Amino acid sequence: MDNIKAQLDLVLLALESLAGIGSEAMLEAAADLKLTNIVADRVALWRLRQASPLRKGKGRKRLDVDEARSLVLITCHLANQQQELLRRAVALLERLTEEGQAPHRTALLGDYLDTFSNTYEERMELTDVHSSDHLTGLALKLLIDLFFYSAPNGSKRLWATLLERSLAPPG
Amino acid sequence: MAVAVFRRYTPPTCTLELRGERSPLSVWSDRPIVKQVQFILSIDGPQRPVEQRITIKGGRTQLDHLHTVVNSYVQQTLNLSASQFQTRLLHPPNANSRSLSEVGEQSPNAVNTAFEPTPTAGQGLAAPGRIRDMRWSRSRSSSLQPSMALIPKGLLKHELQLGELAPHSADASTILNTTELFDLVHALESYKEEVDSIPELNPAQDRSVMPWMKGAAVAVLAVGVTATLVNVLELTPKASFESADSQLSNQATEQELAQQPTTLELPPVASGAPPSADSSLSTVESEVAEAEEGKSKLIAEADDEASSEVDQTSEKASQEGEENTGEIAQSQLGNRNQPNRNQQNGQRRNQGNSNGNANNEVALLPAAPGQLPAPISGSSATRSQASAPGNSTLNRATAPGSVARSSAPSPSLASPGASATNPIDQSGDSALAESRLEAAELPSELTSIPPIPSIESGIDPLADAGDIAVAQRQASVSNDAPQSARAGRTTTSGESIASPDPKLPQIYSDNAETQRTQVQTYFESEWQPPEALNQALQFRLIFNEDGSLQQAIPLGESARSYRSDVNLPASGTPFVSPFSGNDTPPMRLFLGANGQVRVFLESLD
Numbered sequence: 031m032d033n034i035k036a037q038l039d040l041v042l043l044a045l046e047s048l049a050g051i052g053s054e055a056m057l058e059a060a061a062d063l064k065l066t067n068i069v070a071d072r073v074a075l076w077r078l079r080q081a082s083p084l085r086k087g088k089g090r091k092r093l094d095v096d097e098a099r100s101l102v103l104i105t106c107h108l109a110n111q112q113q114e115l116l117r118r119a120v121a122l123l124e125r126l127t128e129e130g131q132a133p134h135r136t137a138l139l140g141d142y143l144d145t146f147s148n149t150y151e152e153r154m155e156l157t158d159v160h161s162s163d164h165l166t167g168l169a170l171k172l173l174i175d176l177f178f179y180s181a182p183n184g185s186k187r188l189w190a191t192l193l194e195r196s197l198a199p200p201g
Numbered sequence: 202m203a204v205a206v207f208r209r210y211t212p213p214t215c216t217l218e219l220r221g222e223r224s225p226l227s228v229w230s231d232r233p234i235v236k237q238v239q240f241i242l243s244i245d246g247p248q249r250p251v252e253q254r255i256t257i258k259g260g261r262t263q264l265d266h267l268h269t270v271v272n273s274y275v276q277q278t279l280n281l282s283a284s285q286f287q288t289r290l291l292h293p294p295n296a297n298s299r300s301l302s303e304v305g306e307q308s309p310n311a312v313n314t315a316f317e318p319t320p321t322a323g324q325g326l327a328a329p330g331r332i333r334d335m336r337w338s339r340s341r342s343s344s345l346q347p348s349m350a351l352i353p354k355g356l357l358k359h360e361l362q363l364g365e366l367a368p369h370s371a372d373a374s375t376i377l378n379t380t381e382l383f384d385l386v387h388a389l390e391s392y393k394e395e396v397d398s399i400p401e402l403n404p405a406q407d408r409s410v411m412p413w414m415k416g417a418a419v420a421v422l423a424v425g426v427t428a429t430l431v432n433v434l435e436l437t438p439k440a441s442f443e444s445a446d447s448q449l450s451n452q453a454t455e456q457e458l459a460q461q462p463t464t465l466e467l468p469p470v471a472s473g474a475p476p477s478a479d480s481s482l483s484t485v486e487s488e489v490a491e492a493e494e495g496k497s498k499l500i501a502e503a504d505d506e507a508s509s510e511v512d513q514t515s516e517k518a519s520q521e522g523e524e525n526t527g528e529i530a531q532s533q534l535g536n537r538n539q540p541n542r543n544q545q546n547g548q549r550r551n552q553g554n555s556n557g558n559a560n561n562e563v564a565l566l567p568a569a570p571g572q573l574p575a576p577i578s579g580s581s582a583t584r585s586q587a588s589a590p591g592n593s594t595l596n597r598a599t600a601p602g603s604v605a606r607s608s609a610p611s612p613s614l615a616s617p618g619a620s621a622t623n624p625i626d627q628s629g630d631s632a633l634a635e636s637r638l639e640a641a642e643l644p645s646e647l648t649s650i651p652p653i654p655s656i657e658s659g660i661d662p663l664a665d666a667g668d669i670a671v672a673q674r675q676a677s678v679s680n681d682a683p684q685s686a687r688a689g690r691t692t693t694s695g696e697s698i699a700s701p702d703p704k705l706p707q708i709y710s711d712n713a714e715t716q717r718t719q720v721q722t723y724f725e726s727e728w729q730p731p732e733a734l735n736q737a738l739q740f741r742l743i744f745n746e747d748g749s750l751q752q753a754i755p756l757g758e759s760a761r762s763y764r765s766d767v768n769l770p771a772s773g774t775p776f777v778s779p780f781s782g783n784d785t786p787p788m789r790l791f792l793g794a795n796g797q798v799r800v801f802l803e804s805l806d
Contacts, residue, residue, distance in 0.1 A: 117380060120379055120383075121248075121380050123357065124379060124380060125248075127357055174357070175279055177379065177383060178278075178279060178383060181387050181390070182387075182390070182391075183390055187276060187279055190276055190279075191276070191279045194280040195280070
């Protein structure tokens, strides 16, 4: 489940960075989705996300199926709420790419990338792999993924992706 | 029905228009059912140059193909990203591979090469080899039509090869950007979710579909038949058990009953119906058979009584007659636990016994409660009901505490019941009531080898019972062993505490009763509660086979503290009479703060 935990945490991180979603919004989503028995408060949420092995502290907690499912549903619910923003961001990215410009040039994407990098460095165990370039690429990829997860059946896609990851051999 | 445009999906970058005939079947479905679906897909977002806007048309099959292709492509894309995450983050990037790390460099050139769509397939952000190696989604259309496909062009561009859907112009494919892809997927998904479409009759299609459908139909049929058979088979064994039991219950010999192991399974199965009463009776009968021997005649009588109707109303409680009271009690409890019924049956058997010898009640009781998780309240209610005829002393409230009180008069009933030559009815009543009480209370007392707090709660009610118990004990002393054992048990039953333990320990033979009584007698004379004591003390007494005390284990803080105040006999010194058989049951000793002494047999389980 290692990769699943990492992926869930990163997807939420991307959403946080783009839309400024904090734990309040996540808890609110949990309440809306009636998941408060699993994600009851900020501490519980933090613990679930802290399970990621990429985090500082190596993520000790195991994530069970219900917890993973809750995170999936919360993430997609929030992504769905931010669909307009995500669409704009992706459209922007496409345009910039076609024009050959760096994404940082725009406010939306530039802020997103900066926030993502900073938060990532703050929370995650830093290794040599995580240069700012890597993080930018990671952030953009997550952005696109989030865009697809924001669809009504996005949770199905995210869940399928997570499972696919856990089945695929590393590397 | 006329062809009508029934759905139009208009996300920002494309338009999906659906036409078809609405089937009359839509009435019975929550989604419209459409046949002969035709679709028109226009990729005409504002950002798309006019000359690149395309429109494709097709039927249901092509639409489904398109949906499948696009859907699986998106999923694969997402998965691929995840793999790349995995590659990059969890393993050092390979310098030679065109991984994202290289691409992510901020130099404009790098960005250009990374994000720029390339005409050739496979190049792009992702490792080309990986993409090429992956089987991108292709529609599984028949070989007659060129297949549709989506091929990634980097992370943000996707080439949609239209295959059969290609308009007659030269464009057989178009490049979608991610937004358009998203909208296309969204539109197709919405269509799939909202609309059911009837497959068109297509000879080619039928050929491919029919064998599959035949196989599916056969499978469904097989499953249905199997399920039916299972249901039928489940019912028939029950019926056979019950009929067998009713036959057995009419037989006189307990050995025959004991030989019916299946009856033991019945209590969980049967419930609340007359046949189940028979089965439960049979179960109890088999237990009784195991518990004692040589009482076949009595059992036969009990069987006859018990096999009479179960569903008596409470009105009958007012009527005199052993059968009625027994049945009422039985029926009342019949709605509760099966074991309760067993208990009642055990009572009834005792009732039958009382015709001859009330002593048998006690002997039978060990067997009956063996299964009982009897809630005390249930027993109390029963007791109060059953005691109506002529046994006013038996009328008790249904509170658990009343159990003690209700047990109190039982000795008095027992005595007259045992000794008097009352009409059978009355003695049967009392015996029945008493035995019922005993059996009811026995489980509660035994299971509630209770924690100290519950004993404390029971101490007060026990106060009255204690006196009567003493009287009864005296009365019983004059009787032979079984009777005294019964009386002893009745007194101990007076200590039934509020919370019955669901798991009732097995009571074994009467052999230990003698010793238990001896222990009780001993401590009654020895026990002097210290002034400071305000709780009952509990000890577990372990015996040796020769009757000497092996060990006295204090249970609880109070017991440990006041152990020295209890004149426990020294280990190894003769204490009680030797145990016959192999059982040296441990006993639970309760010493009340008011001087009461109670001794229970513990299970060896």
